[in-house]
Amino acid sequence: MSIDLRAINLRKLNSLTKYPSIPTHHALDPKNGGLLEEPTVYEGTVIGTEKVDGTNGRIILLPGGDWLIGSREDLLTASGDVVHNPALGIVDALRAVAERAATLGAGGFGEILVLYVEVYGSKQLPAWKQYGSGQPAYRLFDVAAVPDYMLSWEIERIASWRQGGGQEFASEWVLADLAKQCGVELTPRLFEIDGRDIPSSVEDMRGFLEAYKATSVATSGEPGLNEGVVLRAPDRSVISKARFQDYDRTLKRRKSASKSRQAAQQSGEAS
Known part of the structure; x- marks a missing residue:
């Protein structure tokens, strides 16, 4: 069964395939945006991957061979389009990947397959200097399958399903296999560790992250700084992000605050 790209509701398709926000590894304080001493709990093996500092792109593969490319929020082009939205260089970076993946029949019977790809290094992106001379590149970081019957749902139901964590993402093994089939590299795998060995405090976690501060996907020149590390269970049941800026700011x-308290205490003692 194929899906006619010209007949479907693109607003619904866009909502069905948006990528959710990954929670921070230590919970955020709603009062000031700092990190709390409340880490994500992992049982068993945890895979750490580089959080490449770029922009999220989507490749949406429909049953029948059609495809679309989108940013995190918007659809930018589709198979057969002559003119595309050039935002952030996403389409230019991913078009060949979409065309190649579509020939594999990756959008299977009754299933919409979504490849989530980090596009980075382009001069259109703020952190491009960390990766080289401005040459755009990309890495696959997640894959989700969506049943096509969900296109019949109301847009409000789709949004509620997505925001409630309804999307099903591929395990590490399936993700690696799909990346190989599509000829796309994954975001770098930095380590595998037992969940019990991940530091629990904010300060110790920042120290743990230091070893992974330099990017391993620079396209030219000396490697710059990456954004942080993404931690995930191999089956993708638990995932969290640890960004350097969150830990440093906290x-x-x-x-x-400690210095202010000490100053206040000394002032009180002096008086």
Whole structure:
């Protein structure tokens, strides 16, 4: 069974295939945006991958061979389009991948397959200097399958399903196999560790992350800094992100607050 690209509701398709926000590894304090001493709990093996500092792109593969490319929020082009939205260089980077993946029949019977790809290194992106001279590149970081019957749902139901964590993502093994089939590299796998060995405190976690600060996907020149590390269970049942800026900001705020308390205490003692 194929899906006629011209006959479907693109608003629904866009909502069905958006990528959800990954929770921070330590919970965010709603009062000030800092990190709390409440880490994500993992049981068993945890895979750490580089959080490449770019922009999210989507390749949506429909049963029958049609495809679309989107940013995190919007659809940018589709198979057969002559003119596309050039936003952030996503289409230019991913068009060949979409065309190649579509020939594999990756959007199977009754199933919409979505490849989530980090596009980075382009001069259109803020962190491009961390990766080289401005040459755009990309890495696959997740894959989800969506039943095509969900296109018949109301848009509000789709949004509720997605926001409630309804999407089903591929396990590490399936993800690696699909990447090989599509000729796309995964975001770098940095380590495998027992969940019990991940530091529990904010300060210790920041120290743990330091070894992974330099990017391993620079396209030219000396490697710059990446955004952080994504931690995930092999079956993708648990996932969290640890960004350097979150830890640095939190520890800086704590240090500043500690100095203020000490100054206030000394002032009180002097008086």
